[in-house]
Amino acid sequence: MWFGRARLSRVGYWLTLGALFTVALLAVMAFLDGAWVSALLLAVGTPALLAFLEVRVRVDARGTHWQLLPGFPRGSIPHDEVTRVGAVDIRPGDWGGWGWRVGTQGQAVLIRGGEGLRIQRGSRNLYITVDDAARGAALIEAYRRA
Numbered sequence: 001m002w003f004g005r006a007r008l009s010r011v012g013y014w015l016t017l018g019a020l021f022t023v024a025l026l027a028v029m030a031f032l033d034g035a036w037v038s039a040l041l042l043a044v045g046t047p048a049l050l051a052f053l054e055v056r057v058r059v060d061a062r063g064t065h066w067q068l069l070p071g072f073p074r075g076s077i078p079h080d081e082v083t084r085v086g087a088v089d090i091r092p093g094d095w096g097g098w099g100w101r102v103g104t105q106g107q108a109v110l111i112r113g114g115e116g117l118r119i120q121r122g123s124r125n126l127y128i129t130v131d132d133a134a135r136g137a138a139l140i141e142a143y144r145r146a
Helices: 010-032 036-051 134-145
Strands: 001-005 052-060 061-070 076-079 085-088 099-103 107-112 114-123 124-129
Touching: 001 085, 001 114, 001 134, 010 107, 052 124, 085 124, 085 134, 114 134
Parallel strands: 107 124
Antiparallel strands: 001 052, 052 061, 061 076, 085 114, 099 107, 114 124
16 A cells, blocks of 8 residues: 655645635625625635645555545546556646646646656546655556556
């Protein structure tokens, strides 16, 4: 079994917490002013800020499992569906920024730039920034060939 994760940088972490505080304050102010729809939209958007503080990845005998900090969104990829896997250098600028991205290369969960996993399922790719990606990729490959 292998566990990997990626966290937002300290600066990004504090910027996100500052944005979270600002959004929560705006939601309370909108609620007190009777702007129910605005308050609801702000309150619903708040967990999205928390989601991208950290991603966790686990590789076990059943497959590769990933989830963002609050436990959702999340996904699993059984080893028998993997056609190719590797450790790659991921740059958020190539995807238009951080977050959950969809592009011509596939889908990406980008918490930060740097090393990550590239998991190919048929013609679709999933990229996840995660520390120690080479070890995770090697274990996925070992399970895939077993």
